[in-house]
Amino acid sequence: NHPVIYAVTPTYARLVQKAELTRISQTLMLVPNVHWIVIEDSEKKTDLVRNLISESKLVATHLNAKTPPFEQLKDKDPRWKRHRGVEQRNMALKWLRENFQPKRGKGIVYFMDDDNTYSIKVFKEIEKVKKVGVWPVGLVGGLNAEAPIIDPETGKVTGYKSGWKPNRPFAIDMAGFAISLDLILEKQEAQFSYMMEKGLQESEFLSYFTTKEELEPLADNCTKVYVWHTRTEKPTITGIVPGLEV
Numbered sequence: 001n002h003p004v005i006y007a008v009t010p011t012y013a014r015l016v017q018k019a020e021l022t023r024i025s026q027t028l029m030l031v032p033n034v035h036w037i038v039i040e041d042s043e044k045k046t047d048l049v050r051n052l053i054s055e056s057k058l059v060a061t062h063l064n065a066k067t068p069p070f071e072q073l074k075d076k077d078p079r080w081k082r083h084r085g086v087e088q089r090n091m092a093l094k095w096l097r098e099n100f101q102p103k104r105g106k107g108i109v110y111f112m113d114d115d116n117t118y119s120i121k122v123f124k125e126i127e128k129v130k131k132v133g134v135w136p137v138g139l140v141g142g143l144n145a146e147a148p149i150i151d152p153e154t155g156k157v158t159g160y161k162s163g164w165k166p167n168r169p170f171a172i173d174m175a176g177f178a179i180s181l182d183l184i185l186e187k188q189e190a191q192f193s194y195m196m197e198k199g200l201q202e203s204e205f206l207s208y209f210t211t212k213e214e215l216e217p218l219a220d221n222c223t224k225v226y227v228w229h230t231r232t233e234k235p236t237i238t239g240i241v242p243g244l245e246v
């Protein structure tokens with residue numbers, strides 16, 4: 001009787017892509033009732049991703065949406081550069097809204113980048129989400145974690161510990177929240193945008209759905225870290241082994 005967790009993963013072709021997707025898919029194999037939505041940043045779906053998804057045996061939806069080139073904004077306006085995954089996450093939202101009717105009941109949406117590190121414990125927390133749940137994320141930059149601050153009296157979120165702009169409306173990393181599918185379906189207009197200020201993606205998106213007071217603190221009142229915003233070093237290679245898919 002687990003609610004379905006819709007795990008939304010943007011991904012793009014690069015040397016480490018298969019390694020990242022192997023890691024994330026094998027994490028998801030340990031999660032009951034997950035539906036993996038993988039959106040490739042490409043003109044066409046690739047065989048590498050298609051085969052990886054099918055070998056995983058996960059319930060999955062494979063989509064693609066290419067990030068526009070933004071040639072005209074180069075130099076002048078580099079804001080979009082931080083906006084990785086925008087096109088892909090919006091494609092997943094569109095797919096959910098086309099495929100499910102509001103009030104369909106249990107379902108939770110989690111934005112799960114391909115390079116982060118997820119404990120299977122985070123999915124137990126996600127299952128508890130009623131509207132919007134939040135929890136700490138390890139290693140975001142500045143501080144060694146980003147975490148909601150909880151008022152011990154009321155048990156509500158009063159602010160955030162963050163190494164970067166802690167006064168953002170929601171100083172929460174993409175990996176630090178999940179939203180009920182019903183809410184996603186109700187607020188049809190909620191999307192990610194390129195036009196928002198650098199680093200305010202999560203804040204602007206969450207503002208469509210909730211207020212700080214309404215957030216549901218999870219992971220033991222936000223005292224546990226079950227997800228890490230890791231980054232994989234770009235490998236320096238000097239050649240390609242022929243005939244090997246890496």
Ligand code: UDP
Pocket residue numbers: 009010011012040041067084085088112113114115231
């Ligand atoms: N991503 C993408 N296209 C890109 C760059 C990134 O689809 O051109 C995806 C990437 O695979 C990841 C998410 O967007 O799932 C966030 O990107 P990244 O991890 O590079 O962002 P960061 O963690 O550095 O903010």
Ligand code: MN
Pocket residue numbers: 113115116230231
């Ligand atoms: Mn990342």
